Structure formats: C-alpha cells, structure tokens
Amino acid sequence: MTVFKTYLKIFNQYKLIVILYTVILLVFAIFQMKNNENSLSFEAEKPNIYIDIQDENIGLTKNLVDYLSSSTNVVLVDDVSDALFFREVHFVITIPNSYRKDLLSGKNPSIHYQSTNDYQASLVQLLLEKYLRIQSIFLSSLKEESKTILSINKVLEQKATFTMNTHLDTYGLTKAKNYYNFANYAILAGLIYVVCVLNSVFRDEKILKRTKASSKNFKTFNIELFLSNSIFAILLWGLYVLFSFFLVGNVMFSIHGYFYIFNAFLFTMVSLSIAFFIGSFLKNKEAINGIVNVIALGSSFLCGAFVPITFLPKSVLYVVRIFPSYWFIQNNELLSTLEVIDSSAIRTLFFHFTILFFFLVFFLILTNILSKKNLQKETI
Amino acid sequence: MRNIIEVNHLTKVYKNLRAVNDLSFEVKEGEILGLLGPNGSGKSTTINCILSLLTFQEGSIQVFGKPMTPTSYASRKKMGVVFQDVCVFDELTVFDNVDYFCGLYIQNSAVRKEYVEDAIALVGLQDFKKYTPKQLSGGLLRRLNIACGIAHKPQLLFFDEPTVAVDPQSRNNILEGIKILRDMGATIVYTSHYMEEVEILCDRIIILDKGKILASGTSDELKALAKIEEKITVEIIDLPKKYLDKISHFSNVQNVTYSNQVLHVVYKKGKNNLVELIDYFKKEKIKYNKIFSLRPTLNDVFLELTGKELRDS
Numbered sequence A: 001m002t003v004f005k006t007y008l009k010i011f012n013q014y015k016l017i018v019i020l021y022t023v024i025l026l027v028f029a030i031f032q033m034k035n036n037e038n039s040l041s042f043e044a045e046k047p048n049i050y051i052d053i054q055d056e057n058i059g060l061t062k063n064l065v066d067y068l069s070s071s072t073n074v075v076l077v078d079d080v081s082d083a084l085f086f087r088e089v090h091f092v093i094t095i096p097n098s099y100r101k102d103l104l105s106g107k108n109p110s111i112h113y114q115s116t117n118d119y120q121a122s123l124v125q126l127l128l129e130k131y132l133r134i135q136s137i138f139l140s141s142l143k144e145e146s147k148t149i150l151s152i153n154k155v156l157e158q159k160a161t162f163t164m165n166t167h168l169d170t171y172g173l174t175k176a177k178n179y180y181n182f183a184n185y186a187i188l189a190g191l192i193y194v195v196c197v198l199n200s201v202f203r204d205e206k207i208l209k210r211t212k213a214s215s216k217n218f219k220t221f222n223i224e225l226f227l228s229n230s231i232f233a234i235l236l237w238g239l240y241v242l243f244s245f246f247l248v249g250n251v252m253f254s255i256h257g258y259f260y261i262f263n264a265f266l267f268t269m270v271s272l273s274i275a276f277f278i279g280s281f282l283k284n285k286e287a288i289n290g291i292v293n294v295i296a297l298g299s300s301f302l303c304g305a306f307v308p309i310t311f312l313p314k315s316v317l318y319v320v321r322i323f324p325s326y327w328f329i330q331n332n333e334l335l336s337t338l339e340v341i342d343s344s345a346i347r348t349l350f351f352h353f354t355i356l357f358f359f360l361v362f363f364l365i366l367t368n369i370l371s372k373k374n375l376q377k378e379t380i
Numbered sequence B: 001m002r003n004i005i006e007v008n009h010l011t012k013v014y015k016n017l018r019a020v021n022d023l024s025f026e027v028k029e030g031e032i033l034g035l036l037g038p039n040g041s042g043k044s045t046t047i048n049c050i051l052s053l054l055t056f057q058e059g060s061i062q063v064f065g066k067p068m069t070p071t072s073y074a075s076r077k078k079m080g081v082v083f084q085d086v087c088v089f090d091e092l093t094v095f096d097n098v099d100y101f102c103g104l105y106i107q108n109s110a111v112r113k114e115y116v117e118d119a120i121a122l123v124g125l126q127d128f129k130k131y132t133p134k135q136l137s138g139g140l141l142r143r144l145n146i147a148c149g150i151a152h153k154p155q156l157l158f159f160d161e162p163t164v165a166v167d168p169q170s171r172n173n174i175l176e177g178i179k180i181l182r183d184m185g186a187t188i189v190y191t192s193h194y195m196e197e198v199e200i201l202c203d204r205i206i207i208l209d210k211g212k213i214l215a216s217g218t219s220d221e222l223k224a225l226a227k228i229e230e231k232i233t234v235e236i237i238d239l240p241k242k243y244l245d246k247i248s249h250f251s252n253v254q255n256v257t258y259s260n261q262v263l264h265v266v267y268k269k270g271k272n273n274l275v276e277l278i279d280y281f282k283k284e285k286i287k288y289n290k291i292f293s294l295r296p297t298l299n300d301v302f303l304e305l306t307g308k309e310l311r312d313s
C-alpha cells in the first residue's frame, strides 16, 4: 500500500503534464476519425483467392465460382503453399472432382480450403460459408439444379441489399475502426510516457538502493508498482472507450462495439506490460521522449494505425507481425468489414487475442527476469 | 555482550582496486562503533557489503547471527541505514518521505504515523513537515535523510558520514539524536572522517586506511598508540635559539618547533611537563603570553601509524 499511496502522490505531482498529454492524443484520435470519414478503405482490401476447380465448371459448381469471383480477386498461382505463405492469396478453395454430381444426388460433399487466417481470409470464409448454408437449404427442398441456382442467387442478392442498408453500418464501423486504430498510438505512447516518468522516480538509483536495503520484498515492491500503473492504464482505456461511445455510439452499443472495447483492453494491458518493461531499466528521464517516439510512433505507423497498411511494402508487412500493434489493428480492421460476427470471424478474432495475450505474458516474464537480476546486481 | 555483526576477512575488489582488504571486526550489542578513515578508505564499501548491496570476493558477514543475502528480509526489518548521499523523493513532502521509507518496514498505519512523528521530532523537523526537500537547507535535508532511515525504530543502525557538509547546529542535532538512539538501545555503526565526532560519540573506534584496519579500541586505548603524552603550545614574542636547544634536551621532550612566535613542545611521556616548562621560563625570565597543553588526538594516532595527516586527506 505504501508504494501505491506514494505512486498516487507522485502522480498528483505530474498530473498536469499527464492530462495535457492525454487530451492532446485524444483530440488527435477524434481528428483522425473525422479525417478518414469518406475513405472507403474496405473497398481497397478485396481478398485474393485461388480456386482449384477439379470438377467440371458448370451448374452449381460454376455458380459458386461466379459468386466468389464477384466479391474477391481470383488469381492464378503456381505453388499453393508458397502463395499462402507470401500472402499472394489469402484463401485457397478446392472444389473436388464429383462435387456437383454428389450435391445433386443428395450427398454432402465437402469443399477443402486453406487460409492465411488473417482478416481477409476470414472474409472469404464468411462468404463461402454463407453460400454453402443457403445452398444446402435450397438443395434439400428443391431437387432441380436450375431452380436451386436461381433461388440461391436471389437470396444472396436480397441479403446483400438488406445488410447494406440496415444492418451493416459501414460508415460507423469505419469511423470506429479509425478511432481505435489511432488509439493504438495514443494508448501505447501515453502508457510508455507516464509509466516511465513515474517509475523513474521509484527507480532512481539512490532511492532504489535504499529500497533494496529495506525489508520490503523486492518482488512485492515490483508487483505493487505494476498494479499502481495498471490503475492508470485502465483509466486511460476507460477514457478512450467513453469517448468512442460519444462519437460512434450506435456501433459501440453492438457486438462489434464490445469486440472493439475488449480488443482495446487487451492491447492496453500489453502496452502496460511493455511500458513497465521499459520503465524497469530506463532511468534517464530525458530518454523517455525518444523511446516513446521510436516505439509507439514507429510501430503504430508500420502497423497501420494512421494509414492502411496495404500501402506499405510487402516485406514490411511480415516484419510488423512482431509488434502487438499489428494484431490489435488487424482485429479492428476485421471488425470493420464484418457484416455479422459468426463463428469463423470469432475464431480469427480470438486467434489474435491469443497472440496479444502471449505478448502480455512475454513482457511480464521478461520484466520479472530483469527485476530478479536487478536485485542481485550491485548497487552503489 | 553478544555480537550483532561479525565481519571476517572481508575483501572487496573493484576491478583492480582493493577497496576493502581482509577486514575483520565485530559490533557488540548496544555500542556505537566508529569507522574512522579518510575519504576512499573503504568505509562506505564496508557498509554496503554488510547490507549485501555489494558482492565481495572473500570473507563472511553475519548479522544477527545469520549470513546476509539480498533477500534477508527478516534481518533487514531490524536494520536501518542512512546513506552518505541524501536519498529522498523530491516530489514528496518531509512527512510523506519519512512515511514512505517507514512504510517499507511497517505496515500498520496507526503505528507508522506515530513512528514518523517520533522520527521527525528526533531530528527537529516538526516545523517543516509540509516542506519539500528542495525547500530545505543542506543541514535540514541531512536531518530528513536521517529521519527516513531511523523511523522504523531498528535495533541496528548504520550512519554513513551523516555530518558531511553540515552546519554546526544541524551537526549537534544529529550527534545528539544518535546518542538518544543509542540510549534507547540501538546498536550503531557510525562512519566519519571527522575524528572529533568519532571521539565524542563512539564507544569503540576502528581506524581504516586503504581498506585495512590500522588500529581499533576505545579512544583512550588508541591515543596510547600515539607515543606522545601531550603537546604544549606557548606564545612567545622572542625566543633565542639557545633556549630552544635547551628545551629540546629535556628528558621527556620528543620534538620542539618555534615559528610565527609560537612554540610547540611535544612530550613522549611523563607527568608534570607543563609545570616543568613554566618553572624553566621563570628561571630564565622568559616572557610568554599564553600557554596550554593538549592531549594527543586521533589525528596524532593516524599520523603516527601512517605518516600522513587524517584531516588533510
């Protein structure tokens, strides 16, 4: 409690600069959101797919191929696994040999697919699963092929117009996405800055030496310091969430909104662990601004917090996977393109959540190792 | 008296400098032990080794009968330290600073409040509780540093040169405070390069130089090592050389100098040296202004042992 109480007192001393920093970043976030209102970034991100048609391309098979071609870029590739690895295609669909015949004879032939597991891939998966669902409904009632095709296409058309008009608020979702993408920078920068400034007070060489000489368990000391910081982190997250409700309330009060919020929470915790890690060895207050710029600004830019990452060179897109920001922003992007959040989308979202969670654990472990070393280290 | 600290053959080497060289000593319960030595003699290094803030190459250290490690929290609970450098939070007030450092040891907030008040009263900072360190003068800052180190009422206390660059008023306050702590039962290790302080404060003194113990004992025991009994200083307007020669041949005299109208006579031993000298002046009708005798100081001991002055280094 001593550490927490003192943390608050010191926080109080720095509150003006902390508030100023936070407000400026928040204003930028709002500005960024407004700025990108008209950009239809989801148009530019049509996924690439490859369809391996082993069946004769007629009837139901052809209809499926046509349907997929209309909403994705169908490309040709030489080596499927290479293409997937290098993200030349996001999704590879294999239509087996007797697919159409089996369908018409009442069997349930399966379509194989491989995917890159990113948000473009899950978009294709979404389309495919939707199509197959509708197809199976009509096949069981209508036995004739041409009628089935007509009915499928009719429903697909209807559904598309229906969702475009009422259900999918692309405008709001894009705004929310822009806002939360920018929050990537604001939260990361805000946390690194504040945590490092406040921790450098406790980790001042002389103060730390005095702390080590005391009977305060050094581990408890670090945990108390981390918990104190996490209160600030949660406040910061809460502030961003609160403002998103003011700005795009209709989106935030939907499942999409809850996912945005949870995604941001997880990212806030990862940012906290990164900030705490940096704060545990950074003693020089002057260096903090530089670190904030390099880490927060750098990773935010590279991972697409400010501009869509499709503009960045391909090689960069692989490297940026080492940043938690990438996975956070991928989730934001995915959410903004999802019409309905179905099981496959949730799978992708949770896959990214898991990666973020591992980042959190990774940095906590790293900090713990460092602090153990620090305790044994000579202090003079 | 049981030993609170036992240091055996402690050796600490920095790169190629032997800061502490085969040091052995013990600190007994309830005493004030003084570590006296010039700057760089290894006083701080010794304390940091005892506190297990430094690793060392050879030797062993026991505190409260147990070896010290970085995680000896039970022993640390009974120990307090006032480092040479002031270490306080610039962001916190005097009260909050003492409260923080006391809080590292004492969880109960009611007890802690009382302890913090006691510590602030002991160093006489009652009127400055709401001040921040930047608003305090050097002496008051030192007193705050001390309050932070002693507030949890430890049984064993280290003071590392707490009076360096401190005004006389604060210095007296600090020395009085340390005596009060000893009287309340604390065992104290006190380092300084001011021999006068160590002499009036400490029950036992260890003289250090270049990481080695030169001598140890009570101040009287140490002075016996000086091999001089007393120094007599006389102000004389004019003293012809023949008298000087005469005086230097007195049986107990070790050394005589005369310069700037001041005569210094150093005696090896003997009793009535002053009377003997005054009688001689009367007999020869030599006029003098002031005459006084000084007992040897620890500086003389240091001079005797190392051939250099303690105060100059």
Ligand SMILES: Nc1ncnc2c1ncn2[C@@H]1O[C@H](COP(=O)(O)OP(=O)(O)O)[C@@H](O)[C@H]1O
Pocket: A380, B014, B015, B017, B019, B037, B038, B039, B040, B041, B042, B043, B044, B045, B046
């Ligand atoms: N961290 C260090 N690295 C190298 N040498 C050091 C270090 N700390 C102290 N020393 C050297 O060790 C010797 C003893 O220093 P110290 O224990 O501080 O002496 P004191 O406290 O008696 O003034 C000095 O010569 C000093 O220069």
Ligand SMILES: [Mg+2]
Pocket: B040, B043, B044, B045, B084, B160, B161
């Ligand atoms: Mg020292």
